[in-house]
Amino acid sequence: MSFDLWLTFVAASTALLLIPGPTILLVFSYALTQGRKVAVATAAGVALGDLIAMTASLMGLGALVLASATAFAVLKWVGAVYLIWLGVKMVRTAGTATLGDMTKASELPAHGVFGHAAAVTALNPKSIGFFIAFVPQFLTPSAPMLPQFAILIATFVTLAALNALAYALLADRLRSRIERPAVMHNLTRLGGLTLIGMGVLTATLKRAT
Template identity: 35%
Template sequence: MHETTLLLFAAVSFVGIATPGPTVLLALTNGSRYGVKRAAYGFAGAVASDFVLIFAVALGLGALLAASVFWFTVVKWVGAAYLAYVGIRLMLSKGAFDAADQSGTSADSNRSIFLKSFLTAVTNPKGYLFFSAFLPQFIAPTQPLAPQYTALAVTFALLDLSIMFGYALFGARAIRLLKQAGARWLERICGAMLVALAGSLALYRRHAA
């Protein structure tokens, strides 16, 4: 893969990742609630989902969802329901920022932080359709496909990791000024945005991809 192609992919991906979406909103709230150190488990979940999405597309899952109304609908409603669940929980939050959360003794385990970000991404069919349309633009069909998909996956994951770190750091710094009331409103706002994204996913139609 040519370096210019990889740089172009990175530039376009950066814009897409930086635009607030479900995993970015979770990074922001995790940073405010747990601090950057524990929010890193959410980063890991999102990065793991990047590899799952890209390699699933490489194996043809994106094409399956684009061709099958049934499987697209199943994945869409599972994703919308899970996203709404996460959003509603944040909206009902009383503001969980405290020393216990940052020390790792809160009710939310590191595993649950990881899974929340991972499941939010892998149950979103728009991700599969997006990568199905996006990745082939940077793939040279005359060259071995596996190294190319691997290079794109690693590049995308590194960008995702750095951007989520920035959002989590912003959330952690901001909450020190806003304190408990600020934590509550930040989580409610992010929760409302996640519910809105769940609604948009529920209304999403395959032919709109």
């Protein structure tokens, strides 16, 4: 994998991770109810959840990428449509986005927070859809798949953990502001527009060689 291709993956992954979703809402929840004392447990749980989701999603991608240019093109367009659809849906529902009942969660010990964060992240359809739709653009069919998967997984999991930790610490410092509906509305709308842009980018990317 070339360094330029890896940097592009880092940028795309960072954009995805910054988008509010089930995982970020959970991070907000624990930061608002328990503060920074569970920040590390939350970040570790997010990392484990993403490791599980990404590994499972990529298990069948190697054969598909190597199969044919036609199969790759079909996957690319399906992924592009999915990302754009998800983005449009987020923009349309931004006005109702809230932290909801999650801010009322009862206190859990660190290991409970870790397990909950891992489960929510592993079952997050946004992440799974991203892995299936976008990751093939960063694979080189002529090179061994396993080393490429290892690099991409390690990169994404590290970024996910750092992102969750940063969100938790930020939410702890800005509790009163984050709870305001307007903030969540704007974050969700921005996230939807970002997903739409990623969908358009997916449709224009070419198969790596």
